[in-house]
Amino acid sequence: MLTALQITRLQxxxxxxxxxxxxxxxxxxxxxxxTLAASADMIELALAHHRANFDLWHEEDxxxxxxxxxxxxxSLKRCIDALNQKRNDLVEALDRTLLVAAGxxxxxxxxxxxxxxxxxxxxxxxxxxxxxxxxxAHRTTxxxxxxxxxxxxxxxLREQRDDLAACLDELWQQVLAGxxxxxxxxxxxxxxxxxxxxxxxxxxxxx
Numbered sequence: 001m002l003t004a005l006q007i008t009r010l011q012x013x014x015x016x017x018x019x020x021x022x023x024x025x026x027x028x029x030x031x032x033x034x035t036l037a038a039s040a041d042m043i044e045l046a047l048a049h050h051r052a053n054f055d056l057w058h059e060e061d062x063x064x065x066x067x068x069x070x071x072x073x074x075s076l077k078r079c080i081d082a083l084n085q086k087r088n089d090l091v092e093a094l095d096r097t098l099l100v101a102a103g104x105x106x107x108x109x110x111x112x113x114x115x116x117x118x119x120x121x122x123x124x125x126x127x128x129x130x131x132x133x134x135x136x137a138h139r140t141t142x143x144x145x146x147x148x149x150x151x152x153x154x155x156x157l158r159e160q161r162d163d164l165a166a167c168l169d170e171l172w173q174q175v176l177a178g179x180x181x182x183x184x185x186x187x188x189x190x191x192x193x194x195x196x197x198x199x200x201x202x203x204x205x206x207x
Contacts, residue, residue, distance in 0.1 A: 001101055001172055002042055004165035007120065010043070011050050011127035018054055019131065041097055046120065049090035053124045056083040057132075081191065088187045091117040095184045098172075106178035112171055115185045119168045126161045133157060 002010075017024050062068065063076045095117035136142065137150035174180035191197050 001098060001116075002046070004123070004168045007046060007168075008123060008127065008161060008165055010046060011124055012130070014047060014050055015054065015127050015131045018051070042094075042101075045090060045094050045097060049087065049094060049120065050124045050127070052083055052087040052090055053121070053128060056080060056087060057128050059083060085189060087121070088189055091115075091121050092184060092186065093117075094120055095182075099182075099184060102175050105175060105181040107181070109174075109179055109181040112175075112180050112182045115182045116168060116171060118185060119164060119171070123161065123164055123168070126157060126164065130154065130157050130161070 059076055059080050063073055063080070068076075095115045098116050133150050133153050137147050137154055139147070171180060171182070175182060
């Protein structure tokens, strides 16, 4: 697996690139490029997952625009549902890839309640928070109090990400050493399944 530092660098670089050009692909840092041959699937999944969170963040911003129309909000809500499903599917794909990379786990080891894929999802969201908080901390049209508040938030976000990244690295090392194990956490979302969401299948059956 890539180290947590490589993953956060990848997320930061992709976040910057996509804000500059939403249609662009994310370039790889040298540290990540060196591991490309051994981690191609992981890199592709990590970038696809982060892109889902990136798109989800900005679609949710559009819903909150004061001038958003009811029709526009309804359309955005459907887009958000689809993106959230994609995000969840990619978290599971990350965990499946990591389960293969981990090999046979020690069945007697304690089970970790949070899978690596879920930790990667949290790191992805923090990367987006860091980018947008930095924007607010340096926004020239904002008050000095606003900028200082967001500088303090930046410090806290960096500390939280460092802690979370360290936890991910430690979990992975413990898994490889047989001192901890994890399972694929199936989120089993119901809202997008026409056979499981009564708000959908009631109308479907009455058609």
